[in-house]
Amino acid sequence: MLLALGVVLLGGLVHGTFGVGFPLVSTPLLALMTDVKTAILLTLAANILVNGYSMLRGGDWAASLGRFWPIAVWMPLGAALGTLWLVAVDPNPFRLLLAATMVFYLTSHYFRDLDWSWIPRHPQxxxxxxxIGAGVLGGTVNVGGPALMIYFLEMKVAxxxxVQAINLAFFVSKITQAATFAALGYLGLELLLWSLPLALVSxxxxxxxxxxxxxxxxxxxxGWLRGLLWLMAGMLVVQFFLELSGG
Structure with a gap:
């Protein structure tokens, strides 16, 4: 429990600094002590609290929540599908897919013919x-933030x-994931007693x-966000091979 408290404290610090990152830090570290599914279940309450607080922080919601709320409508669909996938198959390969997508984006300036302008041209x-993609990744490996970071960086938002738009999307998707886990019978009193102290420390x-x-x-x-994307990609690759080797 002491180790778990330290993990969520670090995850909260990273999330507060960058606006995203809590599940990226907390999930793999807790999975070293348990497994990926248990780590996701233990941090559900903390994720909802962290996302909700980050979403409401700062005011001027019309510029963020009012403009980008449709993403929060699509995220729960992906989250529900990803959660069902999580309990049915091995989600580890999704880590490598996500890392490859992030590296492709970060190195796109080396390709002259590559054009990301289709994102702001077709925002909806x-x-x-x-x-939907971020919701599926969040439901399977609990790391969907990088996908939305790519979208919002290309939209060149403040x-x-x-921060507010991403956290709105994940706040709604995590509630959906919790409801899906509950319907599948994975939530209980023992889990609640473990997760509430973790949420408060986060x-x-x-x-x-x-x-x-x-x-x-x-x-x-x-600039820090781009650096965080590189760090995320590296950690996802390491996690993939550790899981593949049984480490």
Whole structure:
């Protein structure tokens, strides 16, 4: 329990600093002590609390929640499908697929003919695709944030809008995932007793990370996001091969 509290505290700190990242940190570290499905179940309450608090922080919701709410409609569909997939098959290969997508995006400037302008040209269609894809990835490996980060970085939204919109989408999708797990009989009193203290500690880390983020200029923040995407891709590849080898 002490190790788990330390993990969610670190996850909250990362999420508060970057606006995303709690499941990326908490899921693989907790999975070292349990397994991926148990790690996701233990952090469901913390994810909902962290996403909800981050979504409501900062005000000016019309610019973010009012504009990008359709993504939060598509995310639950993907989350429900991903959760059903999680309990039926091995979700490990999705880590490698997600990492490959992120690296492709981050290195796209090396390809002259590559054009990402279709995302802002077709915001609704691309938002639906990224929303469902992120929901499936969130439901299977609990790491769907990078997919939405790619979308919002190409939409060139302000940092506050990016953070609020992503957290709205994941707040709704995590509630959907919790309802799906409950319908499948995976939620119980014992899990609740474990997850509530983890949720409260994650909130403390989140607030500390938010205090750090407010001192960072917007351009530097976007640079940090790209760096975080590289870090996420590397961690996902390592997690894939560790799981593949039984490590």
């Amino acid at each position: 269609a691309s938002g639906a695709g990224f929303g 940092p506050l809008v990016l 909130l403390g880390g989140l607030r500390a990370g938010m205090a750090l983020r407010e001192r960072v200029p917007a351009d530097r923040f976007r």
